[in-house]
Amino acid sequence: MSGARRRRGRLSVLLTVTATAALLLGGAPSAGARSGAGPAAAADGGVWSGTWGTAPAPAAPDGISRTGLDDRTVRMIAHTSVGGEELRLRLSNAHGTQEVEFGRVTVGLATSPDSAAAVPDSLRPVTFDGASSTTVPAGAEVVSDPLPYPVPGGADLLISVHLPKPTGPTTWHWLAQQTSYVSEPGDHTGDPGAAAFTGTETSWFFLTGVDVRGPATRGTVVALGDSQTDGSGSTLNGNGRWTDAFARRLSADPATAGLGVLNKGIGGNRVLRDGTETERPQRGTSALGRLDRDVLNQSEVRAVVLYEGINDLQLAPYASAEEVLDGLRTLAERLHARGIRVVVGTLTPFKDSPLWTAEAERQRVALNAALRTCPDFDAVADFDAAVRDPADPQRVRAAYDSGDHIHLNDSGYRAVADAVPTDLLAAGHPAATAPRADGRHV
Template sequence: MSAARTQAAPAPARARGGRLSGVLAAVATAALLGGALLGTTPSAAARPAGDPAAGPAGGSGAGPAGGTWSGTWGTAPAPAAPDGISQTGIDDRTVRMIAHTSVGGGELRLRLSNAHGTRDLVLGRITVGRAESSGSATAVPGSLRPVTFGGATGTTVPAGAETVSDPLPYDVPAGADLLVSVHLPRPTGPTTWHWLAQQTSYLSDPGDHTGDQGAAAFTGTQTSWFFLTGVDVRGTATRGTVVALGDSQTDGSGSTPDGNGRWTDAFARRLAADPATQGLGVLNKGIGGNRVLRDGTETERPQRGTSALGRLDRDVLNQSGVRAAVLYEGINDLQLAPYAGAEEVLAGLRTLAGRLHARGIPVIVGTLTPFKDSPLWTAEAERQRLALNAALRTSPDFDAVADFDAVVRDPADPQRVRAAYDSGDHIHLNDTGYRAVADAVPTDLLTAGDPAISAPRTDGRHP
């Protein structure tokens, strides 16, 4: 990483961030200690869902496919909603889910989670294949392959744990739709899921349909992912992962369903098109309604997930080959009751940055975009948004700033999103708006010639 902090928009004059108040410093310290690494290393087959010491995080050992294990697709798990299929669970059905890849490789492994389950999760047969066409549940003929766990065709994941499959030699193109089919032979109880997928998943008639090339048995649809949280790849050109931690703006609310129009999708295409950043995967760890400081279980919507502070280990630090993180979160802390102020959110973001820096991971922070005319807009929330953005633009706690506010606001009324970028609800963006966001992320920290990312830091120091 270069010594200078970089920004997508013209940089304002640098200023040192103000000190946290005693109360906020105590909160930040407590959050940091709460995310300390566990002292034991459980088996990779089933480990606590937030344990960064146990998984393949940063796993860069070369294998048959060479290169670095990198995340090509990911989502963030959350607790079941109070009602619906996530609450009642799934019994003797096959779920066929689509994972749109960001980087290619010659070997893959799957991540599945029972982080929020209330009982052991029995995973039956699992296959991976290529979708015949975008968003289709039909597999390319001959593309389906079984996935194993310690050589077995299924496994059991205890409540609160996750599992990683055996590596599977498989040609994974970048920008492709993988079909991951999971048979759930026993009642799952409340599921670990991701509710706002912006992607169709398919639910079968009773039985194991993981080996079905066609889609005839997949008679039900959902717009959520269940239990599947990641796909890692390794190949001769894979170089690591950029992880985006955020809320519904990162989750892609407002983008075209099944269209891969999230800003992280556009960012992955941008990285792939640039020889300097080719080989980097992008993981989307946004959750609709998520906050920096407060869990969804503290409200009536548990599906909003664990706070960013609470899920950093699982969703970022425990991912494969992490080279940088983008923090784009805080608007829900300001606009949803019980409300937080700009100083509190800034303290939380600083804590996240400190924990990432302790692992040698550079941090890009995003400013919060306008939302006037949204039902949740208030003059006070707007005041806090502007104060937080001003602090983010000048704080020395982050390595780069992506000034999303500057690129999407209406020049005639900066409290509003540009009409051309507005999905219609005056807070979430459309595909065009998310492309503008993707273009605003600085990539100086990600270039191959930057010594700060040529290998993970091991001295625990901020690059």
């Protein structure tokens, strides 16, 4: 962004790990791995790929996201979708009101998906332009130096960030479906144990992405959506979002293995309208407004799954099916201009949920019918057909219902993941976008 400081960094310290940690991390670092900026592949053929991501949003009107953090360490878990031999982190102050100092930052492996404890000897420091800390202006983001750190897909990275000074309102992601941990005062980034992390939140703070690179990394698939993509209704700390199941599906197929999956869903998000200060700002910028940051600025994006629009239909001021379709077509046009393939998802049923109305249902059915035949998308994922009740298509199948009659449970999200066509993701298709340079404020 304009006015943001741009910095580029290199990491020159090689990583050494104990035999136990090396096994857990997936082996020793490759001699061919290199640090550096730009879209070029590593010497052994891999490219930077997004292995984990979330979409940043403004602070809520009250609570910890609004008051911020001061001399605390926040420890967060990021579940990887694809493995690599080196990694880099993305930290964001996109929605902050003042500059934020990120003090010491470390990455390790969690002992379990619901623990703040690190696997012994797995913690390593992360640097920015070779320094152990960085200050990021309001409205900007930063990418760390590459760190040689072998990690497999399906691992739980433990990322700790010390915030030595008052942050003001945070840039966060409120609906994580994952426990994060807030420490007692001080820098606890190097603590292998969990004792200092006495506070818990189910949100991520400032952390928006992890990229990896290795011999087999082939690029990124981004899921752009709302709470259905965010995983509302899935098991806490269970990695039961549809994007988690989809990543496992891609990894198991030789034709699509090596692709990372980024979850850029935001609960309550809409295609056409932003969340506002009086209407849950944590719902985030509209899909149209956040496409550049959350999709086009990610690493080696090959395809996007657009699965959004239900909130436009069910939240006032209500949009029509035609208006939402126009918004989705605009997103597809912008993505196609960058050579990115677009899969669009139909909207799933929600009868008996609190916001259901006969008119919203009529608009949903009309939108789905248009999406199934619209030529502006490369493929259609018929999520509606995958999860609706055959006896009452206005309702979610009972076996897939989380209980609120709109969001799915883990089984329902697996059905959604299985409905995404993958032919256009097969090996041989070129990557569409280049990653951001390392260590830059963007």
